[in-house]
Amino acid sequence: MEVIRAKRAGACYGVQRALDMADEVIADGSRAYTLGPLIHNPQVVADLAARGAEAVDSVEEIRWERAADADAPAEGAATAAGDAPAVVIRSHGVTPQVLAAVEDRGFTVVDATCPHVSRAQHAAAELAAEGCRVIVVGEAGHPEVEGLRAWAEEAGGKVDVVAAPEEIPEGLYDPVGVVAQTTQRRENLEAVVAALREAGLEPIVKNTICSATRQRQEAAADLASAVDAMVVIGGRNSSNTTRLAEVCALTCPRTFHIESTDELDPEAFADCRRVGVTAGASTPENQIAAVEAFLRAL
Numbered sequence: 616m617e618v619i620r621a622k623r624a625g626a627c628y629g630v631q632r633a634l635d636m637a638d639e640v641i642a643d644g645s646r647a648y649t650l651g652p653l654i655h656n657p658q659v660v661a662d663l664a665a666r667g668a669e670a671v672d673s674v675e676e677i678r679w680e681r682a683a684d685a686d687a688p689a690e691g692a693a694t695a696a697g698d699a700p701a702v703v704i705r706s707h708g709v710t711p712q713v714l715a716a717v718e719d720r721g722f723t724v725v726d727a728t729c730p731h732v733s734r735a736q737h738a739a740a741e742l743a744a745e746g747c748r749v750i751v752v753g754e755a756g757h758p759e760v761e762g763l764r765a766w767a768e769e770a771g772g773k774v775d776v777v778a779a780p781e782e783i784p785e786g787l788y789d790p791v792g793v794v795a796q797t798t799q800r801r802e803n804l805e806a807v808v809a810a811l812r813e814a815g816l817e818p819i820v821k822n823t824i825c826s827a828t829r830q831r832q833e834a835a836a837d838l839a840s841a842v843d844a845m846v847v848i849g850g851r852n853s854s855n856t857t858r859l860a861e862v863c864a865l866t867c868p869r870t871f872h873i874e875s876t877d878e879l880d881p882e883a884f885a886d887c888r889r890v891g892v893t894a895g896a897s898t899p900e901n902q903i904a905a906v907e908a909f910l911r912a913l
């Protein structure tokens with residue numbers, strides 16, 4: 616059976632960079648914390664925790680006291696003493712308030728915010744500083760979007776998050792600036808901008824979309840139409856992996872979304888000559904290689 620990997624698959628630049636930065640911090644046995652799971656991949660998150668980089672929901676959860684005070688360390692699962700542990704900021708980025716809270720508590724900040732996300736944060740802040748009402752095209756509540764909102768507000772702006780043109784508030788007036796969550800579809804950004812123009816506005820548009828998601832979807836769609844079955848690897852809580860599986864299923868009904876090889880049933884591939892493999896942006900190389908090896912051995 617031929618096993619073919621999509622031309623673009625797996626960890627994107629920003630996710631791989633965050634993983635590498637966390638690895639570097641704990642390489643010498645140092646302890647670290649990540650603010651939220653570093654990536655949407657339960658196996659990787661568990662492995663990082665086992666090696667010393669534990670995920671916490673907020674900086675307040677981290678119990679740490681300087682060496683001089685370490686006689687009676689604070690209670691809590693995340694108690695440590697000695698040198699300040701590092702706190703790794705994940706690729707989605709954080710609000711300026713969270714960043715300040717990490718610094719104020721004396722932790723070493725390892726900022727793994729993806730440079731594409733940093734660019735979007737700066738764009739949002741810049742528009743706000745120029746006096747624009749800032750429209751963030753994206754999914755309200757997503758950590759990256761809440762970060763963009765907070766960076767713009769910090770710069771004095773009023774912010775609206777809209778997922779689609781229908782959500783544009785009424786009564787806007789120029790100057791209006793637009794940024795996008797990095798994983799947005801270009802068509803959606805264009806639709807929002809077109810709706811603003813139809814409303815008589817002249818929006819200043821900063822296209823902050825990153826191409827990694829689109830490239831993965833296009834490569835997966837190409838491959839799915841040319842194979843007997845598709846295996847899509849990635850966390851079930853990863854929206855980009857789920858979207859990849861949906862894209863593949865459009866042309867390849869035998870599409871399997873899995874997190875690891877344990878979920879693969881050899882019977883399902885009995886009559887396959889060609890099987891395609893792709894993976895979400897939070898899937899590291901070793902997991903893709905393991906699935907490919909499993910399929911080749913069938």
Ligand code: SF4
Binds near residue numbers: 706730827896
């Ligand atoms: S999808 Fe793009 S913006 Fe998001 S982490 Fe990956 S490279 Fe960065």
